[in-house]
Amino acid sequence: MRIFGLILAATLSLPLATRAQDRVPDPVQAPPVSPEGADQRAFLDLFFDESDGKFDISDYLSRGGFIPVPIIITEPAVEGGLGLVLQFISWPDGRRESLTRRMLGAARTGNGSYGYGYFQSGTVLDGRLSYRFGVGKGELTIAAYPGGGTFPLEYTTEFTYGVLGSARWALNDPRFSVGVNWDFREIRTTLALPGLPPAIRPDIDRTIRTGALGLGFHFDSRDNPLTPTEGVNVYLDTKFNTDAFGSDRAFDVYDLASFGFGRLGSDWRYGMMTSASLVTGDVPFNFVPSIENRGVPANRYQGKLVLNAEAELTRQLNDRWSVLGFAGVGYADARDSRLFADSGAIYSGGVGARYRIARKLGVDAGIDLAFGPEEPVIYFQFGHAWMRWMD
Known part of the structure; x- marks a missing residue:
């Protein structure tokens, strides 16, 4: 479960990538931002x-601004x-090494889950060293599905702290x-159900x-x-508890994980995403990864090895508006887990629309409607959905 689970992910997982590289080219060939x-x-x-x-918020971001963003x-x-x-x-100028973010967020859900925390990212030493860190606290009530069945096992995890x-x-x-990566947490998980499955008793x-x-x-x-339109982002991250x-x-x-972006002409572009998440050892059941493609309910399909793939095709309508379609497939492999079962291939897809909210910096915002194995889901996006x- 990433970043304390869904709640802190919602409040602290807006785009935070920074990297020392050349100036970000403007997709619509606008003149450079002039802070003066x-x-x-x-x-x-x-x-x-x-x-x-x-x-448009290009000049506001270039000046260095405070933006309250509602989370739905x-x-x-x-x-x-x-x-x-x-x-x-x-x-100030659209270069990666000049992007700095400081965010303080809080959220609460319909089932009583909540989270709050602080996140910051940026670069130092002339952009050679990039950093990100977050601290937070929260409580997440969500269901697991033992054996891959349809009977939900609802549990509550309290995150006393996370760094x-x-x-x-x-x-x-x-x-x-x-x-280097670091991840330190203290959690307590409760489950109001007699006769706990033996596989999760040590964690409850x-x-x-x-x-x-x-x-x-x-x-x-x-x-x-x-909002990438060209290029590749690939990484391997490890954490040893x-x-x-x-x-x-x-x-x-x-x-x-691998993310690739490119153009198919002046008005069309594509994106491709593949990822693999693996946990080994004496992992708590609520740290086991799950399929996370758009349209798939969070935490619904879990396994010690999870594979995700998604493709996206975007049509630029004009300088401001674009529409897109996407499709994905995921697979959760239980491996030696006594609690979870192999999911089989889980398909999802949908459509979306984007508005170029910061033209000079090439940033989009918009909405996606996704369909998967259960009910449709709406996602509000700032930057790319991935x-x-x-990174």
């Missing part, structure tokens, strides 16, 4: 583009919810970077501390850190 000119304009003018008069959680697994993220963003982050050093070729009604350090190997050639790092349980986490998982 922006400072001379009336405040309200910062939210409208001087070239077409449309709503549409995930059926937690019965929906609302939240708010207070974002303090500085991006996670990474620091990576760009190599001579700045598209490559290596660094007790406090578990996890502590992990690991390594990350990354490659990033994307043209834009928030051992008693040497303060963990009560010894288990390892491996994440391998930004939660991209």
Whole structure:
């Protein structure tokens, strides 16, 4: 379960990627942002583009602004919810190494789950060292499906604290970077059900501390850190939970992911995503990964090895608006788990629309409607839909 689960993921998982590279090219060939000119304009003018008069936050972001972003959680697994993220963003010239974000967020869902925390990302040392870190607290009520069946086993996990982050050093070729990951949590899981399955008894009604350090190997050639249109992002992240790092349980986490973007002419572009998540050792059942493609209920299909793939095709209608379609498939392999079962292939797909909310910086926002094995799901997006998982 990523970043304390769904709630903190909703409040703290907006696009946060940074990397030392060349200037991000503007997809619509707009003139470069001029912070000096922006400072001379009336405040309200910062939210409208001087070239077409449309709503646009390019100059506001370039100046360094405070943006309150409402969070609308549409995930059926937690019965929906609302939240708010207070974002303090500085991006003066559209270069990756100048993007800094500080976010304070909180959210609550229909089933009583909640979370709040702080997240920051940026670069130092002339963009050679990129960092991200977050701290938070929350409580998540969600269901697991033992044996891959249809009977939900609802449990509540209280995250007393969570501290996670990474620091990576760009190599001579700045598209490559290596660094360390860390993840420290204290959780307590409760389940109001007699006759617990033996596989989860060691994880229920007790406090578990996890502590992990690991390594990350990354490659990033994307043209834009928030709404990529060309380039590739590939990474392998590892985390090793051992008693040497303060963990009560010894288990390892491996994440391998690839994201590719390209153009099929002036008005068409594509995206491809594949990922694999593997856990080994004495892993708590609520740390087991799940299929996460759009349209698939969160936590519904879990396994010690989870594979995801999704493809996306976008049609640019004009300088502001675009529409897209996407389709994905996922598979959860239980391996040696006594609690979960192999999922088989799980298919999903849908359609979406995007508005270029920051033309000079090439950033989109919009909405997706996804269909999967259960009820349709609506997602509100800022930046690309895969930004939660991209570097």
